[in-house]
Amino acid sequence: MKLFARGCGLSQLPYTARAEDLSIRDRFDIEAHAASCPECAAALRDAHSVDAALRSAFGPLRERRAMLAPGRVRLALNSSRVERSTFVRVPRFFGRLAEVSVMVGVTLFVIGGSVEYPQAVVPQHARSVIQEYFLKQPPTDEINYFRWLRLNQPESPKVVSDPVRFPVGGRYDFDLVEPVRAPTASPR
Amino acid sequence: MKPVGRPQAGGDGRTDRDLVYAARDGVTEAFDALFYRYRDGIFRLGLAITRDPSAADEIVIDTFARAHRALARLEPDDSLRPWLYRVAVNLSYNRRPRKNVVLSSLDDAVDEALADEEGSPSNVAEQAELRRLVLGAVDELGPKHRLVVVLHYLNGLNLTEIAQVVDCPIGTVKSRLHYALRRLRTHLAAHPELGIEPSRPLLATGLRAPRPITAPVPLEDE
Numbered sequence: 001m002k003l004f005a006r007g008c009g010l011s012q013l014p015y016t017a018r019a020e021d022l023s024i025r026d027r028f029d030i031e032a033h034a035a036s037c038p039e040c041a042a043a044l045r046d047a048h049s050v051d052a053a054l055r056s057a058f059g060p061l062r063e064r065r066a067m068l069a070p071g072r073v074r075l076a077l078n079s080s081r082v083e084r085s086t087f088v089r090v091p092r093f094f095g096r097l098a099e100v101s102v103m104v105g106v107t108l109f110v111i112g113g114s115v116e117y118p119q120a121v122v123p124q125h126a127r128s129v130i131q132e133y134f135l136k137q138p139p140t141d142e143i144n145y146f147r148w149l150r151l152n153q154p155e156s157p158k159v160v161s162d163p164v165r166f167p168v169g170g171r172y173d174f175d176l177v178e179p180v181r182a183p184t185a186s187p188r
Numbered sequence: 189m190k191p192v193g194r195p196q197a198g199g200d201g202r203t204d205r206d207l208v209y210a211a212r213d214g215v216t217e218a219f220d221a222l223f224y225r226y227r228d229g230i231f232r233l234g235l236a237i238t239r240d241p242s243a244a245d246e247i248v249i250d251t252f253a254r255a256h257r258a259l260a261r262l263e264p265d266d267s268l269r270p271w272l273y274r275v276a277v278n279l280s281y282n283r284r285p286r287k288n289v290v291l292s293s294l295d296d297a298v299d300e301a302l303a304d305e306e307g308s309p310s311n312v313a314e315q316a317e318l319r320r321l322v323l324g325a326v327d328e329l330g331p332k333h334r335l336v337v338v339l340h341y342l343n344g345l346n347l348t349e350i351a352q353v354v355d356c357p358i359g360t361v362k363s364r365l366h367y368a369l370r371r372l373r374t375h376l377a378a379h380p381e382l383g384i385e386p387s388r389p390l391l392a393t394g395l396r397a398p399r400p401i402t403a404p405v406p407l408e409d410e
Contacts, residue, residue, distance in 0.1 A: 012362065012363075012366045015365065015366045015369045015370065016347065016362045016365050016366055019340050019346060019347050019350075019362075019365055020346065020347050021346050021348075046373050046384060047369060047373075049373075049384040050369050050372050050373045050376065050384065051369075053318070053322050053372075053376060053384070054322060054326075054337070054341045054372070055341060056315075056318070056319065056322070057318070057319045057322035057323050057326075058323075058341045058342050060319070061232060061235075061236065061342055062232065062342060064228070064231065064232055064235060065227075065228045065231070066227050066228055066230075066231035066244070066245060066248055068227060068231070068245060068248055068249065070219065070220040070223040070224070070252070072249050073219075073223065073249055073252040073253050073256065076249050076250070076253045077253055077256055077257075
């Protein structure tokens with residue numbers, strides 16, 4: 001069994017006695033104890049030397065003073081108040097909102113967007129509504145007009161004088177409903 | 189704990205408690221009096237931790253700005269000084285540079301114009317050298333032990349106030365101060381001009397080794 005020499009249990013006291021607000025009686029007690037305890041006497045002597053060295057070394061630092069006025073504190077308080085005011089925060093909020101909106105839009109465009117114009121899928125059976133309309137108009141020339149009256153059907157689609165002038169075709173120029181062909185007059 | 193009813197140093201006869209109550213009521217002069225009372229101490233504490241005078245200035249301003257915001261919820265019956273120093277310590281450690289940055293020595297914070305050593309130039313140089321040795325030894329301490337030493341020897345706080353500042357029991361503060369002073373004693377014993385004797389063996393001091401706790405008991409049969 002290894003045995004260690006245990007020092008005096010009060011040897012910490014001489015080092016910390018100067019930092020404590022000890023009464024005169026307590027200080028006399030420490031010195032009385034140190035008179036009978038060589039370890040505490042050495043600790044008291046060393047603590048005194050270290051304490052004196054530290055007080056001497058920190059002396060010039062204790063002379064340092066700050067060249068500050070309380071107005072600096074008020075200035076800091078006022079600046080922080082202005083920053084927190086609503087009138088300053090609202091434009092900043094909307095600015096951030098615009099930034100975030102643009103960012104979200106660009107991100108969505110990059111993820112799923114395309115620069116190509118969307119092509120309308122027109123079913124094959126769909127017929128042009130405008131073209132149907134013009135086909136139902138009575139022809140202007142006399143012969144074809146009487147024929148149209150008789151058959152209620154134009155003989156030829158050439159009645160459209162200039163199809164380029166009319167807005168035929170386009171994305172919405174079709175009827176999704178399947179046209180029901182009306183019973184036409186059969187030749188008797 | 190410092191009695192709250194006692195007037196504090198700083199030229200104003202009013203106590204911290206009176207000034208806090210007056211500052212709560214919007215008396216600007218009361219807050220200014222508190223500022224002038226603790227401005228230098230907080231500046232020195234920030235300077236000792238950050239080693240940067242401009243950072244120490246900012247720490248003073250930030251500390252009192254926080255105190256002004258906390259006036260409504262500040263307990264005037266508690267001692268104001270540890271509260272302010274605690275805020276200053278936290279702000280100082282937040283402003284400290286990162287670990288890989290080499291800090292200047294604590295001795296560099298000493299304004300040479302204020303170091304009023306008297307005597308011959310050789311005496312002044314010797315005092316400066318001793319101060320450099322001691323403050324260099326303080327720099328070698330760990331942060332917790334150095335903070336306790338700085339709070340006591342630079343700012344003059346007692347153990348109770350230091351315990352409030354560092355938020356730990358007073359026994360821990362005692363232990364840290366004891367450890368720090370013993371480390372400093374060992375470190376400074378190599379310089380005989382400081383008057384610190386090198387450590388001696390325990391028996392050389394005249395102290396006898398204690399008796400073993402379990403003494404061998406002779407057996408009856410032997």
